[in-house]
Amino acid sequence: MLTAPEHERLFNRSSMSKEITSREQDYSQWYIDLVLKGGLADYSAVKGCMVIKPYGYALWEKMRDALDKMFKDTGHVNAYFPLFVPKSLFEAEEKNAEGFAKECAVVTHYRLKTDPDNKGKLMVDPEAKLEEELIVRPTSEAIIWNTYKGWIQSYRDLPLLINQWANVVRWEMRTRLFLRTAEFLWQEGHTAHATAMEAVAETKQMLEVYADFAENWMAVPVIKGVKTANERFAGAEDTYCIEALMQDGKALQAGTSHFLGQNFAKAFDVKFSDKENKLDYVWATSWGVSTRLIGGLVMAHSDDDGLILPPRIAPVQVVIVPIYKGDDQKARIDDKVKNELIPALKAANISVKYDDNDNARPGWKFAEYELKGVPVRIALGARDLDNNVAEVARRDTKEKASYSLDGLPEKIISLLDEIQVNIYNRAKAYRDSHITEVNSWDEFMQVLDEKTGFVSAHWDGTGETEEKIKELSKATIRCIPLDNKQEAGKCVLTGNPSTQRVLFARAY
């Protein structure tokens, strides 16, 4: 029997610890809890903008570095273009401009001054109005194509394969940490080619790079596909995408690669002479992924105890927690860890943290590193040293096992690989079991409401039907999968003839 104060204490202790809302209870809150309490990001004083905290940024750096290498390996180089785009340039490609017009931040003045009526306060100086407004880039096609015009004269200048790592601003009505914020970080590749075929090949190649990255680094299975005309990037001829599925059954567009045709070349007058000295407009692509991937990563793998990060991009892959009584034991553990384990793991390029902070006890550390999604934890106590073993816990399954200290680094290395594969397989099994073929409207709605996930259904190919379905179900066509099977059928809404199934889902 507990006394009242003891009850009180128990209650407070549990409510005060970094408790995470369960997915079942409130999926959105679970996600927010993970991002905030997992130390990935924080809110800021600026509406719609977040602070990416060191742990979250370390994750982004790992992702960025892996992607950057893949871009370089496919022949691209990095450059940097301005944050501001003069309005006249921005509006040059009409469809692109229209598509983004509703969410642009605009700079109209270049100076503040002291408010004469309100000492100590500043006001916009009406004398300092810009002659031409500057658009804060929501994407950089305009400024880049304006620049490319001066860089491209002949086929010898092509292909031009440039990427930039940057921030962009899209003024969103409703924001969500990482998934949708007013400002976000991304990379945008912008390439120019002599032929349409070459540009299409580039578009598809970069889609493959994204899919490769998502699956093999982030361990998030994705479906490669093409967007419908309605969902296409403003100004593109074709938009290819990778679509991932979150644990609540909603889809997430994880990356896009656009074949821009000659739209931007014509809008910015970018021509080249071919070998026969004939002038033609160049063919273009653009492709991007953003910090949104972090949100997708969190929602694809994590559980009610916290983040689950794939080893290949986890900022800390292994954490070692010493368990000791007194300085003698601590010294023995230190010796083993610092002189053997850490050097061996570091030699294998594994990032390892030894948490011998005496402020927190082991149990607290276990919970903390589980919250942060560190893939592997090694607990090492005096008892283990006597038996020449260590307790190894994996985050993905929460299984614990005792392994001999002989050959432990090799064991950890293979365990990290195993975890990487396991979380991918787990996410894939979930994804695959949530692609449902339906043949009637009732079934369509029922699957969306009850089972969730992707719904594979026939569609008559018209924008009107697509709109109508969106209106009725809040589901959009996520993509027409690449190499889609062609089969005759009837549109799930209109009954009109269809040649293939497309993937619908409610999406982030």
Place this chain on the structure above:
RNA sequence: CGGGAGGUAGUUCAGGCCGGUAGAAUGCCUGGUUUGGGACCAGGAGGUCGCAGGUUCGAAUCCUGUCCUCCCGACCA
């Protein structure tokens, strides 16, 4: 941008109707005991109650405005 909820110590929250010296737990600091799943004892520091006005002798509390966040909708990566 519309509807709802919220903002008080680092964190989670109480207090608010009914105005009168700012509270709890946890965390933090010091010392000690501890350490195999979120330790314990003793002492201590910490808040212009989101911000700006107003009402009042007096405002965390009442009124007005404004900013930020969450949820639901319309918009979007």
